[in-house]
Amino acid sequence: MDATHLEPVRKHIESRVIGQKALINSLMIGLLSDGHLLVEGMPGLAKTTAVKALAESIEGDFHRVQFTPDLLPSDLIGTDVYRQAEGDFEFRAGPIFHNILLADEVNRAPAKVQSALLEAMAEHQVTVGQKTYPLPALFMVLATQNPVDQEGTYQLPEAQLDRFLMHVWVDHPNHEEELQIMALDAQQQKEPPRPPATPMSQQDLFEARKQAGEVYIDPKLNRYIVDLVLATRDPGNYDKDLKRWSRFGASPRASIALSRCAKVQAWLDGDKFVTPDHIQRVAPNIMRHRIMLTFEAEADGITSGHFIERLLQVVAIP
Template identity: 50%
Template sequence: MDTRESILKVSAAMNSSVIGQEEVVERILIALLANGHVIMEGFPGTAKTRSVKTLSKLVESDFSRIQFTPDLLPSDVTGSEIYREQNGTFEFQSGPIFGNLVLADEINRAPAKVQAALLEAMEERQVTVAGETHPLPELFLVLATQNPIEQEGTYPLPEAQMDRFLLYVRVDYPDSQHEAEILRLVRAEKSGKSKDELAPLSQDVVFQARQEVNAIHVAESAEKYIVDLISATRNPDRYEGDLPHWIRLGASPRGTIALDAAARAHAWLQGQDFVSPDNIRAVAPACLAHRLHLTYEAEAAGVTRPQVVEALLKNVIPV
């Protein structure tokens, strides 16, 4: 079995467990292949946590969960120095951030100083405590969930932290047909009649898949399309229509890197050996929506970030 076939089996297994969320599953696998982090937003009960837990069962990994609450401390995330009275020394006790797949559940329910504890880990793949730097595992993926900001008891994430997520995924309610399938699946699980689980995928397969993704060819024309999209978010006044009235601040260079990495992963999943404009368009909403800052005019009019990305894709045409 080749590497891509193994990843597609994981995809199929996730879709059979997380019903009606095919796009969410695809985005999570793209993040795994592109070695980036994901933030999922949706109302409670829309299978955000289930998606992450399912992935942890299908990939050989140490799974850890951080339940973000208003009283959480930074040391509860990173770990801390513990004094050992027997030998009179301090010993570092690692926190849950040292897992392979880290579920940051309801990340926007903790104040900014706790959210900031994730910044170094997500970007540098290391944690510094009491002046000592501790490397994180080679397979390290933060999959964060958050409820919509309008929900009571939530805090908006700092802009610097949002920028560190490779992808933003909106998780919507399933339709009526999928809702019925969910009922049948839960009944089967409770009665012990659920399908046989797939053997966990080796981390070596994931690393091999990442090498193949990195080898996907990106032509100069595709690179130009990526750069033109990012440039349009920074210079919307060059375009006619609503963009100049909607975008206050555009995407950072991390957005450019994210769009390139996610497009290559998407192309690889489709069985291609090159990136096409269709791959770039497919991942653009997830890569760019959370990196755009809207004008007060757009927010007052109820314009959403995905709507802005959609307008962006209509205005910027690949060569």
């Protein structure tokens, strides 16, 4: 098996979403890396459409949860229901037990609901009462959110953000892409889109994950990955601007994610080994939500993107 086996999945997403190549590539990386994705952008940029198209391409159960301020944790993970006839409790599983969960507008729900995802995303299990229930072998959370400065949103806490493998930012389409979007909408009004006749099986997906995880990465590049992450924690050793901008650095999950996603990117490119370019291409989405900037940096208009760009410039490539 090689990356060509994933082409039907990619092509189906591209048939539903015009442009957004970076988003589609990130969805493919997240799927093969067994990780969860946070997709952020302004309303109307096909975030939900892309996630639904991915779910249609994979064999398994899909469920969408619209996060709202009145959502309860039990609405997500399930609850124990008392059965009067038997005189005991029965667990009724919530939507989190599906293979692919779309947490739509995740930042519309308060912290107690967002925290209901923590155990599931980190350990692939859910604890209700005194019992722990395992989640399916294929379990992926794809969360969307609008920028946190919009009215009626709740910023995700750092512990929640760190459990997302990648944080993908979606930009507006260009002129030509928007014309194509209008044409696609007109076409779909005449002929509604259909899901693939033969979605990719979970067995094939697990085999693809195995092969992508076996891509060779040189020990020097592992040290390069660790250097990048350590530079976010102790930036004064590398650059005075990074030191002035950095409040808190990335956790060890960033090192793991960089290695895992770089291997997948290399596999998707048809390469037999990881190069520094693969690492640098996946770094922004992996680092973006794991870096906390100082108030001084924010006042100067410095974003996490600026920080990561500078980081990749000052950390030496082996």
